[in-house]
Amino acid sequence: MRADVDGAARIARIAAEFTWTWTKADVPRFAMLADMGFIHDDAIGGVLLRPDLAFDSLCFVSDDARLLDRCGGAGESIVDFEVVVASSASGEDNSPPLPATLHREFSTRLTTELGARSTPVPGERAEADYWRREKVVISLLYRETAVYLEITNPRYQRFNEETARAGGGAPIPPT
Numbered sequence: 001m002r003a004d005v006d007g008a009a010r011i012a013r014i015a016a017e018f019t020w021t022w023t024k025a026d027v028p029r030f031a032m033l034a035d036m037g038f039i040h041d042d043a044i045g046g047v048l049l050r051p052d053l054a055f056d057s058l059c060f061v062s063d064d065a066r067l068l069d070r071c072g073g074a075g076e077s078i079v080d081f082e083v084v085v086a087s088s089a090s091g092e093d094n095s096p097p098l099p100a101t102l103h104r105e106f107s108t109r110l111t112t113e114l115g116a117r118s119t120p121v122p123g124e125r126a127e128a129d130y131w132r133r134e135k136v137v138i139s140l141l142y143r144e145t146a147v148y149l150e151i152t153n154p155r156y157q158r159f160n161e162e163t164a165r166a167g168g169g170a171p172i173p174p175t
Helices: 005-017 026-033 065-070 101-114 154-168
Strands: 036-042 046-051 059-063 078-087 128-132 137-142 146-152
Touching: 005 026, 005 078, 005 101, 005 137, 005 146, 026 036, 026 078, 065 154, 078 101, 101 128, 101 137, 101 146, 146 154
Parallel strands: none
Antiparallel strands: 036 046, 046 059, 059 078, 078 146, 128 137, 137 146
């Protein structure tokens, strides 16, 4: 198993204090503050960053200006940053599940860093913990073989919650 609870807390704190515009200009500014190096950046595949964590990890930056335009975010393009903060040793389909105690460890550490978790709202994922701020939504998404720290544009978050409440199902991935 590979995990970096302190690294996740550091990135979450930086995200909570960051001055978000949700434009492409945020990517290099946030990457510099969070000590993430660029791996890949193109118009089709998006941005892939390498966070400075205790293991070899990745951060995927999703952008979808058309979707954000529909959500009232004219001029915004960044949907979210998704950082792998824990994963099973092999990272393959047959990897052993992460220990159940890891959820509690991450949640406790981020609660210490960010304060109490936000009250659950209809439409959010049950397998995630959320910390909502005016300019950013920070969440920990728990999967059987990985934990993701998601730093999300609040417009996109609200859009997904409203879509789920209206019967649209799972969150809409950015294009």
